[in-house]
Amino acid sequence: MNVMKLKYILLICFVISICSCKKALETEPTDFYTPANYFNTQEQLQQALNGVYGPMMSPRLYGQILTGYYETADELLSNRAADGDSRGFRYTLTPSNVNVHAIWLACYQGINNANILLDNINKPTMNETNRNRIKGQTLFLRAYYYWLLTTHFQNVVISLKPSSITDIDIPASNPKQVYAQIETDLKEAEGLLQGYTSASLGYNDVVTVTAVQAMLARTYLYMAGYPVNDATKYQNAVDYCAKVINSGQHALNPDYKQVFINLMQDKYDVKENILEWGFATAPAGTVTKGANDIGNFFGIPSTIVANDPSSYSAVSWVYVTRNLFDAYEVNASSTSTPKTSFDLRRDWNCSNYIYAISSGARVKNPVTNPWLMPSGKFRREYAPAEARNLGIYGINWPVIRYSDILLMYAEAANELVGSSTVPTGGSLTAYDAINMVRKRGYGILNGNVVKTISVTNGGTGYTTVPTVTITGGGGAGATATATISAGRVTGINITSPGIIATGSYYTAAPTVTITGGNGTGAIATATITTGTEANLITGLSKENFQLAIRDERLREFNAESLRKNDVTRWGNFYQDMITFKIYCEANGASASANGLTGARNVAPRNIWLPIPDYELNLNKSLVQNAGW
Known part of the structure; x- marks a missing residue:
C-alpha cells in the first residue's frame, strides 16, 4: 500500500482557450487547475507525482490487466469457459479489444502526466533534495511506462512534452530507440535519487535508487535480447545488478512463501522486494490508487461460509500447467500422489488443494492432477479478515524482487564469461547467483531442514x-x-x-x-539436508546453463507477469509456444480443455499485441504489427 500521505489527484489535460474578449483573456481561472495556477508548492508537486503513479495501479495496468491477462506463456492457462476475447488468456484478441486499448491509454496517460510535471518541476521554491526526489521518481515512471509499451506493442510513439492538439500523425520509434530513451531517463533518475533507499524509508512502494538500478539492469538485459539483440548490453546488466547486490540494501527472504504472505498481509519486505506498486485498502498513511484482483482471479477457489470466519471468496480463473509443476525436482522415494518435491516453491505456486463446501462447512479437497491446480502464489486466505472477501483487494504488486537481480546477473554473466568465472564488475559467478535462488527455493539458504x-x-x-x-x-x-x-x-x-x-x-x-x-x-x-541439494549441476556449457536459467525463472517468477516477456526476449516465442502446445496435447492438458484452447490458438503475430484500431485511426503514421 502506498505510503505517500497526500490526497491522490488526477491531472487534467490543460487546454488553452483562445477568445476575442480581452476580459476573458486577462481573467485567471479559479475553479480548475492549469499550469499557470498550479505547481506553486512542494505539496502540489508531490500531488502531481501521485498522478504519475496513478495509472500504474489502475485496472488498466497492474490493477487488473497486467497481473495476468496478457502475460501468460507456458506456465499458466485459463480454466474459465466464458473468457471470450476480452481477457487474452486464449490468444484470441483483436485490434479493437477494449483491454488492449486500455493498456495503451493508461501508459500514455502516465507519460503525459510525467511530462506535465517535468515541464513544471522548477516552478516552486523548495528544498532541492526534495525536488530531485520528485523528478527522479517521475523520470523512472515515464521510463517504466515506455518499457510497458515497447514490450507489449513493439514500435511506439515517444513523447517527451505535454500533449498538444497539434500532436498528430507522429511516427512510432522502434524498440532500440525506445530503450535508448528509457536508459536516458533511468540514468538521470539514478543520479537524482542517490541516498533515497527503501531501507531508510521503511517501505518500497515508491521509486528509490536501487529500484532505478534494478530497472536499468532489466532494461539492459532486454536490450541484449530480441528484438534489439545488442549483446554489448550484457556487461551493463552485470554492472547494474552488481550495484544492487553491493548496495547491501537487499537480500533474499529465506522463506519463499513468506514473500507472498507478506504481500497479502500488507507487510513490507524491503529486503526482498526492491519495488512494489502500491494499492488501496491500506491502513493509515496511504494514497488511494485503486485495487486489484490478485488472490481472486489468481488464487485458490473458495466461497464464503456463514459460520466460518476464515472463509473467503475467490473465483480462481487461472490454473498452472503441468509444464510448471514438472519443472520442480521431486523426491523419488515419496509414496504420495503426486510425489513430493524437494523444491518448496512447487506446492506454493501450484496449489494441491481447493476449497469446497461439504454439509455446509468449508473443506480442503486435494488436487492431484497438475492441469487442475490453481495458481497458488497469491492466496487470499492470508489477507486480513476485513479485506479477504472483497471482490477486489489492494495487495501490493511485486515489480522487481532481489531474486530477479540474482538471476539476471547469472544470465548476463554466463553470456559474458560462462558460468564459472566472475565477470568484470561482478563479485559472483553465475553459479553462485543461481544457487542462492535455488537454495532459498529448497528452504536451505541459511540452514538445514x-x-x-x-x-x-x-x-x-x-x-x-x-x-x-x-x-x-x-x-x-x-x-x-x-x-x-x-x-x-x-x-x-x-x-x-x-x-x-x-x-x-x-x-x-x-x-x-x-x-x-x-x-x-x-x-x-x-x-x-546437507546444504548442497539445491546446487545446480556443475560443468554446464554456456548454452545449457542458459537453458537452466530459463527453467529457474519459470520456477521462481511464474504468475508475476514476467514469463511472456522472458520467452519473447529469448528470441523464439512462437516456436517455443508450438513446443508447449505439443507438450500440452501429449501430457493430459485435455483435462483443462479451456486452457488447451489457448495453447492451440498461438500464432506468430502474438509475440506483440496489436496496435489499437482507435489509435491507428487517430495517428495515420502508425503501422500495425505484423499479422494483425
Missing part, C-alpha cells in the same frame, strides 16, 4: 492412519503424514520440512515417532 523419512519397519495391525511426530535434531516445525496398506505403514510423506527461520533449522537428524492407528511396531528414520 528435514529431507527424507524412510520406513524401516512397517509394523502390524494398522487399521487407520497413525500420527507421525518429529522431535529433536535442534530444529522445529517439521511435519509428516503416514500411508498404510494391509495393516502396515508403507510410507511417510513430509508435509513441512521445518520452519524456515534462524533458530529453527535442524543440525542433526530428528526422531520420528509413529503412534495410534490401532497398530504397533512401525519405525521410521529421518535425514536432513
Whole structure:
C-alpha cells in the first residue's frame, strides 16, 4: 500500500482557450487547475507525482490487466469457459479489444502526466533534495511506462512534452530507440535519487535508487535480447545488478512463501522486494490508487461460509500447467500422489488443494492432477479478515524482487564469461547467483531442514492412519503424514520440512515417532539436508546453463507477469509456444480443455499485441504489427 500521505489527484489535460474578449483573456481561472495556477508548492508537486503513479495501479495496468491477462506463456492457462476475447488468456484478441486499448491509454496517460510535471518541476521554491526526489521518481515512471509499451506493442510513439492538439500523425520509434530513451531517463533518475533507499524509508512502494538500478539492469538485459539483440548490453546488466547486490540494501527472504504472505498481509519486505506498486485498502498513511484482483482471479477457489470466519471468496480463473509443476525436482522415494518435491516453491505456486463446501462447512479437497491446480502464489486466505472477501483487494504488486537481480546477473554473466568465472564488475559467478535462488527455493539458504523419512519397519495391525511426530535434531516445525496398506505403514510423506527461520533449522537428524492407528511396531528414520541439494549441476556449457536459467525463472517468477516477456526476449516465442502446445496435447492438458484452447490458438503475430484500431485511426503514421 502506498505510503505517500497526500490526497491522490488526477491531472487534467490543460487546454488553452483562445477568445476575442480581452476580459476573458486577462481573467485567471479559479475553479480548475492549469499550469499557470498550479505547481506553486512542494505539496502540489508531490500531488502531481501521485498522478504519475496513478495509472500504474489502475485496472488498466497492474490493477487488473497486467497481473495476468496478457502475460501468460507456458506456465499458466485459463480454466474459465466464458473468457471470450476480452481477457487474452486464449490468444484470441483483436485490434479493437477494449483491454488492449486500455493498456495503451493508461501508459500514455502516465507519460503525459510525467511530462506535465517535468515541464513544471522548477516552478516552486523548495528544498532541492526534495525536488530531485520528485523528478527522479517521475523520470523512472515515464521510463517504466515506455518499457510497458515497447514490450507489449513493439514500435511506439515517444513523447517527451505535454500533449498538444497539434500532436498528430507522429511516427512510432522502434524498440532500440525506445530503450535508448528509457536508459536516458533511468540514468538521470539514478543520479537524482542517490541516498533515497527503501531501507531508510521503511517501505518500497515508491521509486528509490536501487529500484532505478534494478530497472536499468532489466532494461539492459532486454536490450541484449530480441528484438534489439545488442549483446554489448550484457556487461551493463552485470554492472547494474552488481550495484544492487553491493548496495547491501537487499537480500533474499529465506522463506519463499513468506514473500507472498507478506504481500497479502500488507507487510513490507524491503529486503526482498526492491519495488512494489502500491494499492488501496491500506491502513493509515496511504494514497488511494485503486485495487486489484490478485488472490481472486489468481488464487485458490473458495466461497464464503456463514459460520466460518476464515472463509473467503475467490473465483480462481487461472490454473498452472503441468509444464510448471514438472519443472520442480521431486523426491523419488515419496509414496504420495503426486510425489513430493524437494523444491518448496512447487506446492506454493501450484496449489494441491481447493476449497469446497461439504454439509455446509468449508473443506480442503486435494488436487492431484497438475492441469487442475490453481495458481497458488497469491492466496487470499492470508489477507486480513476485513479485506479477504472483497471482490477486489489492494495487495501490493511485486515489480522487481532481489531474486530477479540474482538471476539476471547469472544470465548476463554466463553470456559474458560462462558460468564459472566472475565477470568484470561482478563479485559472483553465475553459479553462485543461481544457487542462492535455488537454495532459498529448497528452504536451505541459511540452514538445514528435514529431507527424507524412510520406513524401516512397517509394523502390524494398522487399521487407520497413525500420527507421525518429529522431535529433536535442534530444529522445529517439521511435519509428516503416514500411508498404510494391509495393516502396515508403507510410507511417510513430509508435509513441512521445518520452519524456515534462524533458530529453527535442524543440525542433526530428528526422531520420528509413529503412534495410534490401532497398530504397533512401525519405525521410521529421518535425514536432513546437507546444504548442497539445491546446487545446480556443475560443468554446464554456456548454452545449457542458459537453458537452466530459463527453467529457474519459470520456477521462481511464474504468475508475476514476467514469463511472456522472458520467452519473447529469448528470441523464439512462437516456436517455443508450438513446443508447449505439443507438450500440452501429449501430457493430459485435455483435462483443462479451456486452457488447451489457448495453447492451440498461438500464432506468430502474438509475440506483440496489436496496435489499437482507435489509435491507428487517430495517428495515420502508425503501422500495425505484423499479422494483425
